[in-house]
Amino acid sequence: xxxxxxxxxxxxxxxxxxxxxxxxxxxxxxxxxxxxxxxxxxxxxxxxxxxxxxxxxxxxxxxxxxxxxxxxxxxxxxxxxxxxxxxxxxxxxxxxxxxxxxxxxxxxxxxxxxxxxxxxxxxxxxxxxxxxxxxxxxxxxxxxxxxxxxxxxxxxxxxxxxxxxxxxxxxxxxxxxxxxxxxxxxxxxxxxxxxxxxxxxxxxxxxxxxxxxxxxxxxxxxxxxxxxxxxxxxxxxxxxxxxxxxxxxxxxxxxxxxxxxxxxxxxxxxxxxxxxxxxxxxxxxxxxxxxxxxxxxxxxx
Amino acid sequence: xxxxxxxxxxxxxxxxxxxxxxxxxxxxxxxxxxxxxxxxxxxxxxxxxxxxxxxxxxxxxxxxxxxxxxxxxxxxxxxxxxxxxxxxxxxxxxxxxxxxxxxxxxxxxxxxxxxxx
Amino acid sequence: xxxxxxxxxxxxxxxxxxxxxxxxxxxxxxxxxxxxxxxxxxxxxxxxxxxxxxxxxxxxxxxxxxxxxxxxxxxxxxxxxxxxxxxxxxxxxxxxxxxxxxxxxxxxxxxxxxxxxxxxxxxxxxxxxxxxxxxxxxxxxxxxxxxxxxxxxxxxxxxxxxxxxxxxxxxxxxxxxxxxxxxxxxxxxxxxxxxxxxxxxxxxxxxxxxxxxxxxxxxxxxxxxxxxxxxxxxxxxxxxxxxxxxxxxxxxxxxxxxxxxxxxxxxxxxxxxxxxxxxxxxxxxxxxxxxxxxxxxx
Numbered sequence: 005x006x007x008x009x010x011x012x013x014x015x016x017x018x019x020x021x022x023x024x025x026x027x028x029x030x031x032x033x034x035x036x037x038x039x040x041x042x043x044x045x046x047x048x049x050x051x052x053x054x055x056x057x058x059x060x061x062x063x064x065x066x067x068x069x070x071x072x073x074x075x076x077x078x079x080x081x082x083x084x085x086x087x088x089x090x091x092x093x094x095x096x097x098x099x100x101x102x103x104x105x106x107x108x109x110x111x112x113x114x115x116x117x118x119x120x121x122x123x124x125x126x127x128x129x130x131x132x133x134x135x136x137x138x139x140x141x142x143x144x145x146x147x148x149x150x151x152x153x154x155x156x157x158x159x160x161x162x163x164x165x166x167x168x169x170x171x172x173x174x175x176x177x178x179x180x181x182x183x184x185x186x187x188x189x190x191x192x193x194x195x196x197x198x199x200x201x202x203x204x205x206x207x208x209x210x211x212x213x214x215x216x217x218x219x220x221x222x223x224x225x226x227x228x229x230x231x232x233x234x235x236x237x238x239x240x241x242x243x244x245x246x247x248x249x250x251x252x253x254x255x256x257x258x259x260x261x262x263x264x265x266x267x268x269x270x271x272x273x274x275x276x277x278x279x280x281x282x283x284x285x286x287x288x289x290x291x292x293x294x295x296x297x298x299x300x301x302x303x304x305x
Numbered sequence: 306x307x308x309x310x311x312x313x314x315x316x317x318x319x320x321x322x323x324x325x326x327x328x329x330x331x332x333x334x335x336x337x338x339x340x341x342x343x344x345x346x347x348x349x350x351x352x353x354x355x356x357x358x359x360x361x362x363x364x365x366x367x368x369x370x371x372x373x374x375x376x377x378x379x380x381x382x383x384x385x386x387x388x389x390x391x392x393x394x395x396x397x398x399x400x401x402x403x404x405x406x407x408x409x410x411x412x413x414x415x416x417x418x419x420x421x422x
Numbered sequence: 423x424x425x426x427x428x429x430x431x432x433x434x435x436x437x438x439x440x441x442x443x444x445x446x447x448x449x450x451x452x453x454x455x456x457x458x459x460x461x462x463x464x465x466x467x468x469x470x471x472x473x474x475x476x477x478x479x480x481x482x483x484x485x486x487x488x489x490x491x492x493x494x495x496x497x498x499x500x501x502x503x504x505x506x507x508x509x510x511x512x513x514x515x516x517x518x519x520x521x522x523x524x525x526x527x528x529x530x531x532x533x534x535x536x537x538x539x540x541x542x543x544x545x546x547x548x549x550x551x552x553x554x555x556x557x558x559x560x561x562x563x564x565x566x567x568x569x570x571x572x573x574x575x576x577x578x579x580x581x582x583x584x585x586x587x588x589x590x591x592x593x594x595x596x597x598x599x600x601x602x603x604x605x606x607x608x609x610x611x612x613x614x615x616x617x618x619x620x621x622x623x624x625x626x627x628x629x630x631x632x633x634x635x636x637x638x639x640x641x642x643x644x645x646x647x648x649x650x651x652x653x654x655x656x657x658x659x660x661x662x663x664x665x666x667x668x669x670x671x672x673x674x675x676x677x678x679x680x681x682x683x684x685x686x687x688x689x690x691x692x693x694x695x696x697x698x699x700x701x702x703x704x705x706x707x708x709x710x711x712x713x714x715x716x717x718x719x720x
Contacts (some may be wrong), residue, residue: 012460012590013432013433013434013460013462014432014433014434014460014595014596015432015434015435015595016433017436019620022673026543041466041595041596041598042431042433042595042596042597042620042623042624044432044619044620044622044623044624044625047619047620048619048625052657062501065494077553080524082481082521082522083356083522084353084355084356084359084360086358087360087362087363087385087388088363088366088367089362089363089366089385089386089389090366090388090390091391092388094382094384094385094388096356096359096381098381099356099381100346100500101520101522103501103502103520103522103523103524103601104499104501104524105499105522105523105524105527105528108524109500109528110528111384111474115399118602122469142597142598144597144627144630144634145602145631145634145635146598147355147567147599147602148598148599149596149599151597153669167526173471174614182596183433183460183595183596184459184560184596185460185559185560186459186461186563186564186566186593186600187564187566188596190404190517190562192386194517194518204434206678206680206681206682207462207465207466207681207682207684208438208462208465211460211462211465212460212462215460215561216460216561216563219561219562220560220562222562223517235684236675236678237675238679238682239682240682248599262685264673267645267648268648268649269674270618271616271617271619271648271649271652272616272649273618273619281555325607326574328606328607351575352568352571352572352575353568355567355599355602357571381447386704415602
């Protein structure tokens with residue numbers, strides 16, 4: 005089961021929930037950090053990285069001696085990777101989205117496949133060897149996030165498939181998803197089996213959560229909610245969020261209370277589930293309700 | 306004899322220099338052959354998500370511009386202008402396009418060898 | 423026209439709450455919410471929309487069944503796995519379609535058309551803190567980088583028309599396409615960082631991005647007392663890299679209380695307000711001093 009832990013708003017507690025669920029998860033899992041622009045899961049779950057590989061996007065290389073300046077590539081490309089400058093065609097590989105159209109259609113075969121560095125994928129184990137670990141990290145200055153996420157997802161599928169033949173296969177993937185509701189978040193959500201939305205019941209949090217819910221709804225995936233920072237004094241947002249979830253038929257699988265203690269614990273690099281036995285219970289409860297929700301949804305599917 | 310394009314906020318030599326190259330509103334083009342000025346609108350590049358510098362360089366090449374005077378020229382735009390054989394003067398701002406042209410013609414402005422943005 | 427962009431790398435550091443306060447303190451400027459994916463600034467600023475525009479961007483492939491011969495060439499050529507069998511037909515998955523148009527070009531029977539996509543709405547508004555431009559990308563839509571450019575362009579035009587002297591932008595989290603577009607043409611990036619392991623890590627990445635694009639950065643350490651050691655490490659890094667620290671603000675629930683009351687912190691009686699005023703003054707000084715000289719040494 006692939007569980008994407010997502011949130012519309014950044015800072016709602018995605019990584020806190022991901023790391024804590026990993027801490028209390030009772031079967032071997034793969035922890036995946038898919039927030040490749042700002043990956044943080046590794047800061048909490050002490051991974052032992054065993055392999056690191058670079059990821060690339062296939063972009064064209066221009067052989068200027070073979071180019072006849074016919075302009076086919078410039079017409080095919082919708083992303084400004086080719087420009088006609090004076091009499092010659094110039095290539096700007098940073099603009100390329102990797103569609104491969106120019107390479108396939110160049111009548112002179114003057115374009116060959118090359119590579120642009122997207123970022124890295126790091127694999128290993130986490131939490132003292134209890135879980136496998138996979139994280140993606142995008143290169144500074146790289147504008148395109150989805151290709152890096154697709155490379156990460158391919159690697160995840162490979163790890164899941166490989167683990168099936170081992171004595172202790174990974175039952176689940178706990179995926180820390182990118183924030184927001186546009187391409188990066190969607191790329192991750194659409195490959196998940198279950199989406200768990202972490203929501204902070206503040207005006208910003210509820211607003212961004214409803215955007216995320218609307219974005220994920222067409223994917224027809226089971227969606228559930230965990231309310232983080234519940235019970236902020238004077239905040240009517242808890243009730244508002246509960247009412248919305250009830251109206252939309254979204255189960256609230258857990259309530260994590262607002263606590264200054266937990267903010268301090270997090271600031272020291274601590275996992276919320278290890279803060280105290282009360283906090284551990286919050287997450288074992290969330291784990292149990294999440295597993296029950298997933299079992300029910302998958303049985304219905 | 307050459308065509309000099311100055312990134313500009315408006316269409317004439319009294320308009321202020323627009324310090325952005327790729328996202329400049331337009332370019333005042335001065336033709337040294339007949340001292341005539343013309344204007345190239347660059348509005349289409351202003352709303353490009355990315356690639357404004359390249360699109361603008363293409364527009365310069367198409368208009369047979371040989372020298373560009375502007376404030377800030379990014380790396381891709383710089384590369385594109387060089388590929389087109391267009392010379393670049395940068396760091397120009399806070400003056401009219403006419404003043405910029407005057408400074409250039411007086412030899413006060415060196416040609417750039419690397420992008421400054 | 424000076425442009426300030428407020429960024430954080432990590433979400434939830436207080437970026438939008440502080441931007442709202444800066445908008446309150448700014449005298450003659452325009453506010454621009456560039457977090458088009460998940461915008462929140464309008465919740466605090468309650469803008470009155472004056473003009474609404476459709477944001478049309480990119481294209482999406484559609485297969486006309488009546489012309490499709492099921493040759494499968496599009497499916498083979500598509501690098502984004504956006505075309506697949508659906509029953510006896512080939513169909514485009516709009517969520518995967520990159521809009522590259524390769525299928526349209528290679529289809530031997532001209533069965534694939536490219537239609538423009540309506541990806542969201544954007545607004546020219548007025549707020550109690552002055553004019554504002556903002557947008558809402560439709561949930562799940564892409565091309566947020568282009569929408570960011572459209573908003574900035576409008577902000578520049580409005581600023582010019584109304585003789586405003588500052589553009590203040592709230593950016594999005596991360597370091598990808600919308601953030602890169604936000605930084606384009608900016609004179610100063612204000613980076614709001616919280617001293618937590620995540621906050622420090624993501625701050626470094628966004629700081630690297632600012633360096634990559636040669637944009638001067640001014641730092642606000644928010645919730646500074648959460649972890650004094652990390653806060654000190656961040657300050658050291660700022661010294662090393664030559665970033666000015668505009669302010670250090672303590673962890674204080676008043677920020678959340680103000681948000682719940684839909685107010686900027688500087689509109690409340692919170693003691694934090696005065697500290698934000700100081701930080702803003704420092705930012706304005708840094709904008710004046712730090713922004714690169716844009717004139718010829720004549």
